[in-house]
Structures are given as structure tokens and as C-alpha cells.
Amino acid sequence: MGRRLERAALVALVVFTVVAVAGFATFGTHPEWLRIDPSAPAMYGAAFVVFARGHVLLAAAALFIVLARRAGKRWIPSLVAIYVVSLSSELAGTTVGLPFGPYSYTDGLGPKWFGHVPLLIPLSWFVMTVPSYAIARRIVGARRWMGVAVGSLVLLSWDLALDPAMSHATKYWVWGASGPYYGMPWLNLFGWYATGLALMSILLVLRSDAWIVALPIRWIGAFYAVNLALSLGICAAGQMTGAVIASAIPLLLCAAALRADRTTASHAPVDADDAPVPSRAEPA
Numbered sequence: 256m257g258r259r260l261e262r263a264a265l266v267a268l269v270v271f272t273v274v275a276v277a278g279f280a281t282f283g284t285h286p287e288w289l290r291i292d293p294s295a296p297a298m299y300g301a302a303f304v305v306f307a308r309g310h311v312l313l314a315a316a317a318l319f320i321v322l323a324r325r326a327g328k329r330w331i332p333s334l335v336a337i338y339v340v341s342l343s344s345e346l347a348g349t350t351v352g353l354p355f356g357p358y359s360y361t362d363g364l365g366p367k368w369f370g371h372v373p374l375l376i377p378l379s380w381f382v383m384t385v386p387s388y389a390i391a392r393r394i395v396g397a398r399r400w401m402g403v404a405v406g407s408l409v410l411l412s413w414d415l416a417l418d419p420a421m422s423h424a425t426k427y428w429v430w431g432a433s434g435p436y437y438g439m440p441w442l443n444l445f446g447w448y449a450t451g452l453a454l455m456s457i458l459l460v461l462r463s464d465a466w467i468v469a470l471p472i473r474w475i476g477a478f479y480a481v482n483l484a485l486s487l488g489i490c491a492a493g494q495m496t497g498a499v500i501a502s503a504i505p506l507l508l509c510a511a512a513l514r515a516d517r518t519t520a521s522h523a524p525v526d527a528d529d530a531p532v533p534s535r536a537e538p539a
Contacts, residue, residue, distance in 0.1 A: 257324045261474060264317035268481050271313055275306040276488030283424070284492050307427060308365050311375045314382050314482055321474060322385075326466035334381050336457045341380035344450045345372040355446035356439075357431030364427055383413055384454045386479040389467050390512040391455075403459055407451030412505035413483055414447050416498050420486035424493040437495060476509040 282289055282299050289295040322330045348355040349371040364373035384406075391406035392399075419437035421427040434440030458467070483505055490498040 261317075261321050261324065261471075264320045265474060265477060265481065268310075268313050268317050268478070271306070271310060272481055272485050272488070275310060275485060276492065278302055278306065279425075279489050280492035283489075303425070304363055304365075307363055308375060310482075310485055311364075311379050311382065314478075315378055318382055318385065318478065321470060321478075322466075325469045325471070329466045330385075330463070333385075333458055333461050333463050336461065337381045337384055337454050338377040340453055340457060341384075341450065342368060342372060342377040344446070344453070345376055348446060352431070353446070354442070354449050356434070356442040358422075358428050359431065360428045361426055363425075380450075380454065383410055383479070383482060384451070384458070385467070385470075386475045386482075387413070387451070388455050388458050388463075389470050389472065389475045390479060390508060392464065392467060393472050393512040394508070399459055399464065403452060403455040406455040406458075407448050409479075409505060409508050410451040410454070411444065411447045412502075412508065413479075413486075414443070415501035415504065416483060416486035416490050418443065419495050419498040420489035420493075424489050424495065437498060472512055476513050480506065480509055 278299070282295070289299055344354065346369065347353055349359055352358075360367065360371070360373055360376075364375055367373050387409035388402060388406040390409050391404075392402045395401040395405055418439045422430060422439065423437040430438050430440065432440050434443070458464075483502060487499065487502045490502070
């Protein structure tokens, strides 16, 4: 029953993502079609808000279901710490322009902390930090600090599609300075990697490996890919070829993690999805 719930949550996220991308591909790239029905602009405007916020909440719910089943309550301290640290990084970015460069959020993502950072944004950081670290750990094995470095790269790779989709094709945030990558300044990549290092280090310091190794890597890889698919689909619909090509990087990393999982599983007596939750942490 538990595995069915995990799969159902992932399927729901897939369906939601497909509908959201289809809506943008239909009306976001053909705004003249909104004039067919007088009520269409208002409906599309509402959908623009609902799907962005709903995707973060649905993704978080799907991940929480897996975490609750596989890790009990052990992941909650990591959630709190990552939320606080990522919020601090975002507040610095939206006020003094570091470490990402000058930018500001529009009202599309809902209520904001201190009028600057939407409440959902730090949650989104957690939602993608965990799978990024899990994928990296599966690739690099027991070299934990290498997992931090690679996990930060996996997380950064998501932004290669996310930023063009959410600040260029749409306007969930706007940049205060023009940059060469669909309006994004190169400093943003540094900010993402530096923030990623901080968030991955939190997982390491809090000994999150003890419960992250219990997560089914095939589900985690698919979950990362589905979250990427929202931005990737918007980029594809908006004909942003460079962003689509760049998104091959995280997809290849997911494939590498799955390949590593199959190699490990071929030498293990128990399927990774059926393995019990470890009762103790891995040795340091």
C-alpha cells in the first residue's frame, strides 16, 4: 500500500506538470487565442498563479509522503535548517543583490517573507536539495564531501531550465540587471552553487545520509526529472533551445544515478525499493 501511495503521488505530479506545460504551450505562446472568449484572460491569469504555486505544494507533498514512509521523522530537522538557510540566501539576494545578483519576485508565487521572498521558495529549495544530494551520493558512493560538491552541481543544473522559464518566458521574478543567459547574470550561477554547497553541507552535518540512503533512487530520479520537466517544457514551448540543451546535464546525472543503482542492485539480495529503512547511520 505504501509503495502504491508513493507511485500515485508521483503520477499526480506528472499529470499536473503535463497540464501546466500544455496550458503555457497553448496560451502562453499564443496570447491572441485568449481573445476568443472574454473570460479566457481571467481564467489563464488564475491558472498562471494556481499552477506555479500548486506545483511546489504538490511536489512537496509527494516528497513528504516518501520521506515519512522511508525516514520517519528524521528528515524534519533538515527541512527546518534548509528552509531557514535558503530563506536567508534569498533575502540577501533580493535586498543587496548577493549572492545571485539583483532580482525581485513578483506576486505570482504568493505571500512573501518581509515583502521580498515568497513563502514557497525555501520549500522549493528543500524539495530539490534532497533529490540532488541523493542522486549525487548514488554516483560518488561513500565520499561524502564529494557528494556535497556534486549534489550542488545537480541542484545548480536545475536552474539552467528554471531561470529561463520563470524569469524570461514568464515573470515570476525579474532581474535588476541584464545577463547573457536569457537575461540571467552569470553571478546567479555562483549564487546557486554557493547556496547549494551550504544546503548540501547541512544534510551532511545533520547526518542525513542515514535516511537519504533509504530513499528509492528510481523514485527520486523520476521526481527530480518531473520537477525539471515543468521548466524544461516551458523552455521548449518558448523555443529556448539553449536552455533545453543545457537541461541535458541534469538528465544525464539522473541517468548516471539510475545506472549506479542498477549496478548496485545486481549485487544485492534485496531490491532497492523494498529494502528496509536503515536503523543506524552509515559509518563516517
